[in-house]
Amino acid sequence: MEITSxxxxxxxxxxLPLLDERQRxxxxxxxxxxxxxxxxxxxxxxxxxxxxxxIGGAKELEAGAARSDRVRRPGGGRKKAVDIDPDLLAALxxxxxPESRGDPMTPLAGRSRAPGAWxxxxxxxxxxxxxxxxxxxxxx
Numbered sequence: 001m002e003i004t005s006x007x008x009x010x011x012x013x014x015x016l017p018l019l020d021e022r023q024r025x026x027x028x029x030x031x032x033x034x035x036x037x038x039x040x041x042x043x044x045x046x047x048x049x050x051x052x053x054x055i056g057g058a059k060e061l062e063a064g065a066a067r068s069d070r071v072r073r074p075g076g077g078r079k080k081a082v083d084i085d086p087d088l089l090a091a092l093x094x095x096x097x098p099e100s101r102g103d104p105m106t107p108l109a110g111r112s113r114a115p116g117a118w119x120x121x122x123x124x125x126x127x128x129x130x131x132x133x134x135x136x137x138x139x140x
Contacts, residue, residue: 003035008046016047022071024049029057 008031016024028047032039032054044051082088 005042005046008035008042012043012047020071022068025053025057026061026065029054029061032058 012028015027019027024047028043028049032043035042040051040054043049044054
């Protein structure tokens with residue numbers, strides 16, 4: 001029985017949004033051998049995953065992928081801004097410190113700022129909005 005490209009795309013369109021990053025990689029890589037010759041290219045096209053991702057998933061399966069609570073390897077993901085720039089906390093504190101009120105020993109000191117204090121006129125650090133991922137934004 002031949003699996004059409006449309007059926008393969010429809011299958012992955014339903015299943016992939018329900019999986020996390022690691023599970024997507026493993027499910028897609030496990031599907032490749034079922035399709036035989038050219039399976040890797042067909043799965044890459046149907047899922048939108050790169051062929052390198054499928055190869056990595058196949059290697060993970062061959063090594064005996066076990067159930068894990070981790071999605072990424074240790075050390076994966078974005079580094080903390082403080083780790084990248086150790087002077088960041090001091091610079092932020094200098095923006096707020098002149099306007100701080102209250103007992104500095106309390107965890108939540110009342111803070112206020114002058115109207116022109118933020119954002120700084122010449123920021124040394126980029127301020128970007130937080131980005132989030134949702135299943136509805138996933139395109140296959």
